Amino acid sequence: MFIRRTLCALVAATLVATLAVIGPLSAQDRSIVVASTTSTQDSGLFGQLLPAFKAQTGIEVKVVALGTGQALDTARRGDADVVFVHARQEEEKFVTQGFGVKRVPVMYNDFVLIGPKSDPAGIAGSKDIVAALKAIQAKQASFVSRGDRSGTHVAELKLWEAAGIDISAPKGAWYKAIGQGMGAALNTASASDSYVLADRGTWLSFKNRGQLDIAVQGDKRLFNQYGVMLVNPEKHPHVKKQLGQQFIDWLVSREGQAAIASFKINGEQLFYPNAEDPGA
Numbered sequence: 001m002f003i004r005r006t007l008c009a010l011v012a013a014t015l016v017a018t019l020a021v022i023g024p025l026s027a028q029d030r031s032i033v034v035a036s037t038t039s040t041q042d043s044g045l046f047g048q049l050l051p052a053f054k055a056q057t058g059i060e061v062k063v064v065a066l067g068t069g070q071a072l073d074t075a076r077r078g079d080a081d082v083v084f085v086h087a088r089q090e091e092e093k094f095v096t097q098g099f100g101v102k103r104v105p106v107m108y109n110d111f112v113l114i115g116p117k118s119d120p121a122g123i124a125g126s127k128d129i130v131a132a133l134k135a136i137q138a139k140q141a142s143f144v145s146r147g148d149r150s151g152t153h154v155a156e157l158k159l160w161e162a163a164g165i166d167i168s169a170p171k172g173a174w175y176k177a178i179g180q181g182m183g184a185a186l187n188t189a190s191a192s193d194s195y196v197l198a199d200r201g202t203w204l205s206f207k208n209r210g211q212l213d214i215a216v217q218g219d220k221r222l223f224n225q226y227g228v229m230l231v232n233p234e235k236h237p238h239v240k241k242q243l244g245q246q247f248i249d250w251l252v253s254r255e256g257q258a259a260i261a262s263f264k265i266n267g268e269q270l271f272y273p274n275a276e277d278p279g280a
Contacts, residue, residue, distance in 0.1 A: 069149025
């Protein structure tokens with residue numbers, strides 16, 4: 001009888017100790033890593049979304065903010081559970097290669113061409129981004145490129161191509177590729193009175209504007225779509241599939257889409273939810 005009681009006591013003590021360890025670990029495990037873009041981070045959007053998501057689900061989101069190309073590379077290595085970026089062709093390639101489960105559209109905004117108020121290229125007020133880039137190149141007006149394989153950089157390269165300009169050829173001092181994020185590119189443009197392509201969200205939240213202003217906007221070629229993908233757990237078994245999918249489902253839910261729509265700076269909406277648009 002004594003032996004049985006002793007064994008029961010030992011089993012109970014072991015169970016209590018095990019639960020004490022599992023409890024904190026389970027709480028720790030309710031977190032995910034999202035590889036995303038500097039635009040979603042620098043604009044302040046995550047500051048609006050993540051507290052609301054955590055309050056509803058208890059899941060903490062740790063954001064790694066990079067250019068889209070670097071964010072996708074991070075996800076390819078299995079160093080993220082979810083990737084949330086804005087370069088549709090690259091996103092679809094990511095899924096086709098088996099690194100992502102499914103691409104889901106979330107929201108859009110647009111790019112704007114920022115330039116000095118002195119407007120040396122004579123393009124201010126234009127809605128034709130191709131004509132504007134041709135004028136910048138023809139007048140050798142200073143232009144700052146992110147040069148970092150981000151979604152914005154990819155969009156910029158496509159726009160130069162649409163303008164019939166081979167930006168990979170020798171360009172001269174007027175074209176500066178800095179290999180850094182959107183905030184750094186805007187700071188460089190502000191300091192050097194240069195033109196720069198930016199997403200509208202980061203521009204609206206940018207404080208160090210100096211003599212910069214929007215030069216070109218409203219061209220349909222400046223459309224900027226964002227998508228989200230779960231990193232494929234078949235490629236990387238440690239991916240937190242259920243928690244990551246909860247984040248994706250919340251982003252495209254009525255609550256998540258409303259949170260995106262309600263994010264404004266000085267009364268101006270930065271992103272427009274469109275998860276239900278089949279063409280997005």
